[in-house]
Amino acid sequence: MTITRETVKKVAHLARIEIKDDEETQFADELNKIVAWIEQLNEVNTSNVEPLDHAVSYSLRMREDSPESNNHASDILKNAQETVLDFFSVPKVVE
Amino acid sequence: MKLVEGKTGSWEVVIGLEVHAQIISNTKLFSGAPTGFGAEPNAQVSFVDAAFPGMLPVLNRVCVEQAVRTGLGLNAEINLTSVFERKNYFYQDLPAGYQISQYLHPIVGKGQLKIELADGETKMIGITRLHLEQDAGKSLHDQHPNRTYIDLNRAGVALMEIVSEPDIRSPEEAGAYVRKLRSIMRYIGSCDGNMEQGNLRCDVNISVRRPGAELGTRCEIKNVNSVRFVMQSIDYEVQRQIEVIESGGSIAQETRLFDPTLGTTRTMRTKEDAHDYRYFPDPDLLPLRLTEDFVAQQKAKLPELPDQKKERFVKQYNLPSYDADFLTAERELANFYEEAAKDVDGKLAANWVMGDFSAAMNKSGGLDKVQVTAKSLNALVKLIGNGTISGRMAKDVFIDMLETGKDPESIVNEKGMVQVSDTASIEKLIDDVLVQNQDKVAEYRSGKDKLFGFFVGQTMKASQGKANPQLLNELLLKKLQ
Numbered sequence: 001m002t003i004t005r006e007t008v009k010k011v012a013h014l015a016r017i018e019i020k021d022d023e024e025t026q027f028a029d030e031l032n033k034i035v036a037w038i039e040q041l042n043e044v045n046t047s048n049v050e051p052l053d054h055a056v057s058y059s060l061r062m063r064e065d066s067p068e069s070n071n072h073a074s075d076i077l078k079n080a081q082e083t084v085l086d087f088f089s090v091p092k093v094v095e
Numbered sequence: 096m097k098l099v100e101g102k103t104g105s106w107e108v109v110i111g112l113e114v115h116a117q118i119i120s121n122t123k124l125f126s127g128a129p130t131g132f133g134a135e136p137n138a139q140v141s142f143v144d145a146a147f148p149g150m151l152p153v154l155n156r157v158c159v160e161q162a163v164r165t166g167l168g169l170n171a172e173i174n175l176t177s178v179f180e181r182k183n184y185f186y187q188d189l190p191a192g193y194q195i196s197q198y199l200h201p202i203v204g205k206g207q208l209k210i211e212l213a214d215g216e217t218k219m220i221g222i223t224r225l226h227l228e229q230d231a232g233k234s235l236h237d238q239h240p241n242r243t244y245i246d247l248n249r250a251g252v253a254l255m256e257i258v259s260e261p262d263i264r265s266p267e268e269a270g271a272y273v274r275k276l277r278s279i280m281r282y283i284g285s286c287d288g289n290m291e292q293g294n295l296r297c298d299v300n301i302s303v304r305r306p307g308a309e310l311g312t313r314c315e316i317k318n319v320n321s322v323r324f325v326m327q328s329i330d331y332e333v334q335r336q337i338e339v340i341e342s343g344g345s346i347a348q349e350t351r352l353f354d355p356t357l358g359t360t361r362t363m364r365t366k367e368d369a370h371d372y373r374y375f376p377d378p379d380l381l382p383l384r385l386t387e388d389f390v391a392q393q394k395a396k397l398p399e400l401p402d403q404k405k406e407r408f409v410k411q412y413n414l415p416s417y418d419a420d421f422l423t424a425e426r427e428l429a430n431f432y433e434e435a436a437k438d439v440d441g442k443l444a445a446n447w448v449m450g451d452f453s454a455a456m457n458k459s460g461g462l463d464k465v466q467v468t469a470k471s472l473n474a475l476v477k478l479i480g481n482g483t484i485s486g487r488m489a490k491d492v493f494i495d496m497l498e499t500g501k502d503p504e505s506i507v508n509e510k511g512m513v514q515v516s517d518t519a520s521i522e523k524l525i526d527d528v529l530v531q532n533q534d535k536v537a538e539y540r541s542g543k544d545k546l547f548g549f550f551v552g553q554t555m556k557a558s559q560g561k562a563n564p565q566l567l568n569e570l571l572l573k574k575l576q
Contacts, residue, residue, distance in 0.1 A: 059382065060380055060384070066121065067121050067130075069129075072140060075142075087238075088247075089239070090243050
């Protein structure tokens with residue numbers, strides 16, 4: 001598997017990370033090294049091994065359906081750049 | 096097969112539906128924040144829902160139970176192992192930058208749902224899967240000219256996404272599918288089915304093809320929020336696609352929006368800017384493993400479902416299939432009917448529940464808002480059944496019951512509304528009417544059959560509506576011979 005400059009550009013866009021044109025080659029090189037390192041795993045024959053879906057073998061814990069009664073609105077909104085009447089206010093987004 | 100005629104021949108419509116159903120639970124899918132409707136903005140948001148750093152999701156047991164019960168109600172396979180994955184995208188009402196959903200390993204697999212169509216036909220629609228996921232917050236775009244307001248109360252609320260196979264072939268079938276699915280979930284108590292509040296929303300996938308040909312390119316209509324709009328949007332979209340193809344164009348795969356005021360659909364985004372969600376298993380959550388026991392317990396909790404209830408009603412109360420369908424669509428109405436039909440003619444009780452009572456229910460906005468109880472309707476049907484009052488008199492009694500909430504026996508006693516069923520008094524009334532209308536009697540006997548209704552009306556009037564209609568008819572026929 002090879003990471004091209006186009007892939008780097010696309011992934012950066014999807015992650016909303018701004019990168020400069022000259023950085024694309026650099027990141028492509030670095031990512032290719034990482035992928036190559038991981039690809040060493042292909043050397044192991046796993047055809048008879050059950051897929052390991054998680055490092056710990058428990059099942060997911062479930063909680064009871066009892067509500068916490070605290071209203072955290074003021075804490076939730078504390079870091080917002082702008083609020084109006086307990087709403088977050090953000091630049092208009094209409095798809 | 097239902098086909099749509101275009102200018103150049105017939106077209107087959109292929110429809111698949113994705114339904115998002117909000118699960119009834121006290122708290123959210125992965126947090127303890129309450130889920131009640133209509134709270135102050137951001138008052139029901141935990142730090143998990145707002146994706147504060149370091150907060151971890153913990154799965155709500157009730158949401159899992161609801162999903163399993165719904166799956167069982169759809170005769171679907173329950174997957175004992177399922178996996179929560181992250182669906183990544185940026186949007187202002189999704190604080191974490193991803194939605195926790197299920198992708199490769201949903202909790203419920205293939206199932207099926209039976210729909211009833213107007214012509215009495217039934218059809219099985221395949222269910223592809225049902226999976227659990229979080230809802231997003233709510234964006235209010237119309238409160239300010241250049242700001243959008245965000246309320247995260249809905250963020251993290253549990254949804255079931257139920258995906259159908261592309262087995263649906265017409266707007267009618269799509270409508271029947273959504274109504275049936277809604278009915279099953281309401282029976283089970285897993286979703287209230289309230290489409291106005293957005294607790295049940297539909298994405299509609301539509302394509303057209305020549306009968307038997309390969310599948311055409313599909314368009315997806317997002318977030319349609321009523322059964323009527325589902326049907327309308329399909330009607331419009333089918334015509335649009337046929338016109339595009341017949342005039343030499345081709346359908347672009349895209350997401351479209353339905354405009355309820357215009358009844359049309361328009362492009363929302365094309366395939367080129369379609370989302371790339373980069374699903375991967377959520378590292379915060381282990382695979383969900385259920386036991387056969389857990390599934391069996393959920394199965395034991397299932398109520399009698401619409402299909403079973405319908406079958407029982409047909410047998411037990413001797414009802415036509417249409418009546419049984421009508422009466423079992425809502426559990427509350429079915430219970431009401433069963434009480435109203437106790438020890439009386441089932442079909443007669445059905446007529447009253449489906450006719451006058453349903454009309455009153457629609458007028459007042461709900462079963463519990465009508466003053467007439469199942470017990471008093473049962474008493475009314477009994478009075479008709481034992482001949483105390485006629486069906487015609489019962490209509491008047493029913494109106495009184497609606498207005499006063501009194502039981503029918505007291506109304507009948509107070510107004511002295513007892514049906515006259517003795518032959519002699521009715522014959523006397525008939526004789527009087529015939530004497531007063533000798534000219535019409537002569538006309539009738541010379542072949543003007545239609546006048547029979549006139550004589551019935553006059554005699555009934557003379558009896559102040561109390562004459563037994565069947566007896567009156569019989570006696571009148573004899574007298575006029």
